[in-house]
Amino acid sequence: MNVSLSALWANLGVLALLFAAKVIPKLAGVYPLARRYCAPDAGFTTLLMATGLTFGTISSLYGLQAKIITETQFSLLIAVVVLSAIVPTVIAQTFLQPEDALPSRRGRTVDEPPRP
Numbered sequence: 001m002n003v004s005l006s007a008l009w010a011n012l013g014v015l016a017l018l019f020a021a022k023v024i025p026k027l028a029g030v031y032p033l034a035r036r037y038c039a040p041d042a043g044f045t046t047l048l049m050a051t052g053l054t055f056g057t058i059s060s061l062y063g064l065q066a067k068i069i070t071e072t073q074f075s076l077l078i079a080v081v082v083l084s085a086i087v088p089t090v091i092a093q094t095f096l097q098p099e100d101a102l103p104s105r106r107g108r109t110v111d112e113p114p115r116p
Helices: 005-010 012-037 039-049 053-065 071-095
Strands: none
Touching (some): 005 012, 005 071, 012 039, 039 071
């Protein structure tokens, strides 16, 4: 039940395709609602909502144990599930932090209360 790095390396194209197939529809589904209900931080919200670690991991593990998928397929699916949680989170935290979460950008220190 270990992820095979050699299988991932040998199937980088498939990994990229599966990653895009998992992330793009989630982004397309979440962003319009996030833009409507939390407009200034829609990108940040969208990226943080585009995860599926629990279900993806459990269903992949079930498929492997039931011999529905091979170890290579399991490795690819687990890698996609983990990457689809990590990559959007890193992008959101690095580039799309909400202004309220960054007090230094608003001209005040962390200990100061927000200005009215």
